[in-house]
Amino acid sequence: MANRTTWDRIRPYVMIAPAMAGILTFVIYPMGYLIYLSFYKYNLMNRAKSKYVEFDNYKQIFTRGDFYKALGNTLVYTVGVVALTMILALLTALWLKRNTRLNAIIQGGIFIPHIVSIVSVSLVWLWMMEPSHGMLNALLRSLGIPPSHWLQSSRTALVSVIIVAVWQAIGYYALIISAALRNVSPSIYEAAALDNASRAKVFFRITLPLISPQLFFILVIMTIGSFKVFDIVQIMTGGGPNDATTTLVYYIYSYRTTNIGYAAASGVTLMAIIGLLTFVYFRLLSRKVHYQ
Amino acid sequence: MASIELVQVTKVFDKTAVIDRLDLTIEDGSFTVLVGPSGCGKTTLLRMIAGLDLQTSGSVRIGGKDVSNLAPGQRGVAMVFQNYALYPTMSVRENIEFGLKNNKVKRSERIELVESISETVGLKDYLDRKPSTLSGGQRQRVALARAMVKKPAVFLMDEPLSNLDAKLRGQMRIELIELHKKLGVTFVYVTHDQVEAMSMADRIVLMNGGVIQQEAAPEVIYRQPGNQFTAQFMGVPPMNVYELGANGIKFGFRPEAALLSQSQTQSQSPETNLNTNTPQWSVRGTVATREMLGSETIYQIKSGDRSYMVKSADDQYAFDQEVQLRVDASRIFLFAADGSRLLESEPDYAGYMDRLRGQRHG
Ligand SMILES: Nc1ncnc2c1ncn2[C@@H]1O[C@H](COP(=O)(O)OP(=O)(O)OP(=O)(O)O)[C@@H](O)[C@H]1O
Ligand SMILES: [Mg+2]
Numbered sequence: 001m002a003n004r005t006t007w008d009r010i011r012p013y014v015m016i017a018p019a020m021a022g023i024l025t026f027v028i029y030p031m032g033y034l035i036y037l038s039f040y041k042y043n044l045m046n047r048a049k050s051k052y053v054e055f056d057n058y059k060q061i062f063t064r065g066d067f068y069k070a071l072g073n074t075l076v077y078t079v080g081v082v083a084l085t086m087i088l089a090l091l092t093a094l095w096l097k098r099n100t101r102l103n104a105i106i107q108g109g110i111f112i113p114h115i116v117s118i119v120s121v122s123l124v125w126l127w128m129m130e131p132s133h134g135m136l137n138a139l140l141r142s143l144g145i146p147p148s149h150w151l152q153s154s155r156t157a158l159v160s161v162i163i164v165a166v167w168q169a170i171g172y173y174a175l176i177i178s179a180a181l182r183n184v185s186p187s188i189y190e191a192a193a194l195d196n197a198s199r200a201k202v203f204f205r206i207t208l209p210l211i212s213p214q215l216f217f218i219l220v221i222m223t224i225g226s227f228k229v230f231d232i233v234q235i236m237t238g239g240g241p242n243d244a245t246t247t248l249v250y251y252i253y254s255y256r257t258t259n260i261g262y263a264a265a266s267g268v269t270l271m272a273i274i275g276l277l278t279f280v281y282f283r284l285l286s287r288k289v290h291y292q
Numbered sequence: 293m294a295s296i297e298l299v300q301v302t303k304v305f306d307k308t309a310v311i312d313r314l315d316l317t318i319e320d321g322s323f324t325v326l327v328g329p330s331g332c333g334k335t336t337l338l339r340m341i342a343g344l345d346l347q348t349s350g351s352v353r354i355g356g357k358d359v360s361n362l363a364p365g366q367r368g369v370a371m372v373f374q375n376y377a378l379y380p381t382m383s384v385r386e387n388i389e390f391g392l393k394n395n396k397v398k399r400s401e402r403i404e405l406v407e408s409i410s411e412t413v414g415l416k417d418y419l420d421r422k423p424s425t426l427s428g429g430q431r432q433r434v435a436l437a438r439a440m441v442k443k444p445a446v447f448l449m450d451e452p453l454s455n456l457d458a459k460l461r462g463q464m465r466i467e468l469i470e471l472h473k474k475l476g477v478t479f480v481y482v483t484h485d486q487v488e489a490m491s492m493a494d495r496i497v498l499m500n501g502g503v504i505q506q507e508a509a510p511e512v513i514y515r516q517p518g519n520q521f522t523a524q525f526m527g528v529p530p531m532n533v534y535e536l537g538a539n540g541i542k543f544g545f546r547p548e549a550a551l552l553s554q555s556q557t558q559s560q561s562p563e564t565n566l567n568t569n570t571p572q573w574s575v576r577g578t579v580a581t582r583e584m585l586g587s588e589t590i591y592q593i594k595s596g597d598r599s600y601m602v603k604s605a606d607d608q609y610a611f612d613q614e615v616q617l618r619v620d621a622s623r624i625f626l627f628a629a630d631g632s633r634l635l636e637s638e639p640d641y642a643g644y645m646d647r648l649r650g651q652r653h654g
Binding site: 185187188190191192193194195196197198201205206209210212290 | 342343344363364365366369370371373375377378379380381382390391394395438442
């Protein structure tokens with residue numbers, strides 16, 4: 001009898017054990033280890049020579065100019081990508097709302113960048129943005145607009161990376177917003193028409209609140225994703241020119257062999273920033289989101 | 293207040309004309325019910341009055357003014373939708389207020405209007421709630437309040453009660469009749485439920501296949517149906533209609549017009565009935581089904597290959613019993629082959645009635 005009650009008590013834990021084992025090994029343990037490493041001056045060649053340095057790594061982070069540069073780049077990148085993608089995806093979705101044959105084709109078309117590997121996307125854009133032979137500058141010249149240096153100038157490099165990221169993301173998010181728009185019952189718009197609502201009123205008082213859960217989801221997901229951007233930077237610019245496109249993750253990556261403890265501390269800082277940002281979003285915006 | 297006129301209105305969906313050159317005048321201040329079977333074009337007609345769908349051709353006039361190309365919000369109409377179509381993200385107050393705000397009504401006036409309307413429909417305690425937290429009946433009231441608060445000249449309602457349970461529906465029916473009396477504006481009400489039509493309307497417009505079958509007061513529609521379709525659509529159970537057997541002429545009588553009695557063994561001539569000297573048509577049959585509804589009982593009487601529905605206050609007849617069914621000649625309707633009503637004034641009428649009386653069944 002005693003056996004059975006013990007089993008009853010431990011059964012739930014046994015049930016979730018496999019899943020917990022996965023989470024422990026692949027999430028909790030690496031995170032703990034990352035935090036652990038961030039307090040050490042770690043020696044890759046000889047573990048025994050690693051030294052506990054307390055908060056030295058963190059102190060270094062907050063006093064070094066290049067960290068702030070990377071943080072600044074990441075913020076600009078995130079704000080640029082999230083804002084542009086959301087606005088353009090929303091406009092695209094509104095434009096696609098009318099169910100015509102052409103729109104079905106366009107919708108398929110704008111979704112394609114999402115299924116193409118970011119490596120290919122980056123390489124194609126790299127080629128198009130080439131200052132002397134690239135298609136973009138040829139286009140600008142033919143329109144009589146002065147050509148740009150795109151990725152090769154520290155003034156335009158970050159913007160160029162943002163353009164590529166936005167271009168790749170629009171289709172996917174437009175699809176999510178488009179599905180949300182289609183979920184709104186047409187009779188609500190008819191009621192608004194009978195209530196003599198202007199188009200702006202309909203958009204801001206009816207459409208936007210009704211799709212706010214999806215927009216909020218996109219905002220959170222994209223912010224987190226953009227903060228962790230790495231692949232585009234790695235392929236297109238390698239953080240250059242002159243650190244103009246070095247983002248936080250790329251910054252961490254550049255210390256992967258030279259200073260593991262410092263890279264770990266930067267990683268923990270990045271995690272804290274993302275956590276804080278998500279928390280702030282939920283505190284500030286969740287009351288404005290209408291779940292039904 | 294305003295009358296509504298539809299002049300030669302046509303609506304084409306995907307190359308098929310759902311409504312073809314329809315003319316209809318709805319009087320100012322009337323409670324008009326559009327009724328007809330599913331898919332006959334009632335909603336389409338209502339939406340053209342509201343301006344939510346534009347007519348393919350023809351014109352719509354409200355209060356004598358041509359509104360054919362006017363936006364819905366400019367027509368001075370309010371509509372109550374079947375699914376209520378409340379704004380889910382706004383509170384009840386904001387829902388009611390939205391139209392007023394768009395029409396630039398002053399804040400103080402708005403508050404006053406919302407307060408008084410919500411009092412009228414009994415929503416005062418719910419003003420700050422979201423529609424999703426309300427019951428079906430309460431949502432219905434919000435939809436009504438939202439329409440009423442704009443003081444429209446015309447109230448359009450598309451099956452507004454069909455989502456409510458039977459009891460609440462009965463209650464709302466009475467409230468709507470009272471509301472119409474109080475406001476005195478034009479009500480156009482769409483339903484496919486003929487009981488609703490009979491009980492609320494002061495004028496019924498019966499449609500079928502996009503064509504108006506008859507347009508009259510409920511009593512007239514019921515007692516003097518203009519054609520076979522009207523006769524069979526209004527009334528439960530529907531009118532019994534069968535072939536007379538000459539020139540495609542049909543005869544019919546309402547279930548409550550038939551009188552049942554114990555069947556006599558000897559065949560008796562219908563015209564020389566014992567206890568009455570009015571001419572009668574009669575037939576002998578057996579009770580096939582019996583539905584006891586309380587104050588009345590509905591029998592299905594089988595006679596040969598025909599079966600007649602009879603509504604009677606008498607519940608003494610049992611299943612399989614032989615009965616005699618009689619109908620006063622004055623309560624029998626004749627219809628021509630094309631479904632139109634054959635009136636007493638027509639020359640052939642008497643001849644057909646004689647022929648009917650000569651028939652024997654069972
Ligand atoms: N948007 C549309 N596109 C194509 N056909 C339509 C459209 N709206 C209505 N119809 C057709 O028009 C006819 C009339 O439809 P309507 O909605 O007016 O019927 P109704 O009388 O309101 O029926 P119910 O009682 O079922 O609501 C139907 O045959 C319907 O299929
Ligand atoms: Mg309908």
